[in-house]
Amino acid sequence: MSPVNHKQAEAIFVAKRHYDVLSAGHEASEEQAAVMFNDLMQVACGRLPGSHRNILHKINQSLDLRRQYMTLVKQFSYEYSPAQAAASSLETLVGRETDKFALSFSRDPVVHSQIYVVLTIHFPNPTHSRDGVLVNVDSKNGISQIQFPPLIDNKTQSLFEESDLALQALMDLDASIVVMN
């Protein structure tokens, strides 16, 4: 076989490899695997702690999945708080309150860049005291999920950096917040 023929064979091989990667390779990777209804349910109810970020990322990229997910979340909610029609101010930390829960924010007196989020559940379920409280937030940046520790005296709290996206979503008055059952 002459050198040129080797070159041809190599070119064909390389092209075939690229084509394989393009056509089949991405199917196999977990990143691209389809989201099943089962995954939506499991994530909505906080059952897949390991891979929920990955699935949420995919949900946020598809309008259809996002709708399906929000329908499910509302169906399994303890309370749904829609977007608030109020002007927000950067100076005061505005919480929100419904008949069933209250959300308030307070700045750490020592480390000013950190903020405490206090969630009060007025009529808690046994799961809230046992496993903690799961909150889904639908904001302009997409859907995010925050897990609070189990309730003590109907209250639970978490500490966030001010720059944390989850905190910003919780503080965003235009976001709708769903506290899960």
Next chain:
Amino acid sequence: MVSTVGYGVSETLLSMFDGLRQTTISTSESQGEIKRKFLCADIDRLAQYICCRNYGFLCHELCFLCWAIVRAFPDKEYNEPLFTYFWLTDVASAGGFRRAFANPWQSDQGEVTLQEGVLHIQVGQTPFAISSSRAGVLAGLMEFIVSVDNTQVQHIDHTVSKGGSGDTDTLSKTLQKCLYDFLKHHLPEANEQKRYRYVTDWLNRNGQAPEDINDDDILLFWQQANDDTALSKPSHVRFETAVDDVLNTLQALTLLRIQKASQRAFSQGLDDDLGEVDLSRVMAAPEDSEGEDNLADFVHGALFNDTPEPPQPNLLTLTPKCLTKSQAKRMQPIVKHTPYLRRFCLSLLRLQVFGQWQGVLSQAKRKSAASVKEKMASPPDNGYDRYQQEVLTCAETLAFSRQCLLYALLPHEPKRVLGELIDTLPPLDENHMQRLALQVKGANSPQQQQALVESLAQTWPPLQDALHQLASSYKANNKEGFKTLPDAYVCDAYLEALSEVSKLQGIVQHHLKALNALGENTSQDGKFVADVSIFTARFNQLYGEIHVASES
């Protein structure tokens, strides 16, 4: 064993089953541990039910299960028993199923009890039983249905909550329809699958490999299929159906083989007929200055071998009318079986000649016994030679129409017409060719290009002759679309017709070549006489004496 299992299954459907196999779940019982939701065997069984379209009873079972779930499955946490059962507990296992229905339920609507691993459901007066070993398949089906249409789960919930056994039946039908509508786009039709299966079964029974099938086998298949009295078999009364079925099955088998070969990277390139490319031949390609370009083209072609759309003879009967309706109809089987023009030339010939006669006979049978008798007595005379003549006429018509199309397109697309004409003329020497290429490159507007064609014709007599030929053909053509020269805005129809005519011409030429080759090997007359007696005997059996006697 020869089998067409897997043919025509869409990628979407395959990826759905893959998705089901990989579905994971973490339940409260498993304490956060994540595991596979379904057993592979259950999904395999579900895939079998779905792909064999045998999901009627399964849907029925699922509806009864859902009826039992919304009543007998306790869900204190969310009060959504259906969702909790299918997606938040480990119900895909028999153990999970037994745990879910551990407590019996009873009311005036009916009752649900679990005895020795079997769930007994009484909906009104209708009893139903589901074994715990079905849990996985049913949960898989639910997941599948929701992936197909996620609104179904709300619909199921709503219907079974209110309903008795009548509602369960209606719901089962709705689910079946939902699956049916989905599968229409992702699986071959059930009828088609049945036909493939019949042919592959026949091949297996006779111990024949698909590569060895020849014209006589097709004839034998038709006769044996007609003798087969099984009730559920697809009908093969018409010879045309038998030919279609065998050739379509062979095509399906070929596609399957290629699919498997490309998935598992088997060696390819040995079968020229399938457009495969032999690497050793490529290596020996001439190494000229354009070698790199050729290689790029070749690699592109080999990878993305785009199969052109087959021509549609019917389009050519519209304006501009290039073929008569009967000619277009005649071409239909040839176009349909293009890959087999050479290999099954005789079968196609039989189909065209005796298929037509069979059509006449079956028409006559509807009329009267006497009519059948009369038609039976007049087999297609001089059949094969006359058919060949017909194809020749058709080829001539196509060539004629092509000339007329070119003439009609000349004012609007001179460059294209020139290109088409040059291919048919004696080759120019290289200097001329280069000069011509430069001139054509310089001419941008159709007017400039036309002027160029005219000046070229004056210095190049063969082109002049060709243009005259176009003009005289056009003048002689009185068909729809060729009476007056078309305007620029209807040009597209002519261009499309031109490409259809070119494609069809290629196929007809190929067919003619095969017919000639067939004529060289055997005497057409002898073959025809033998075939007449075979077909007459069979047609007599199908339409003839017995029927005539019983009718009269």
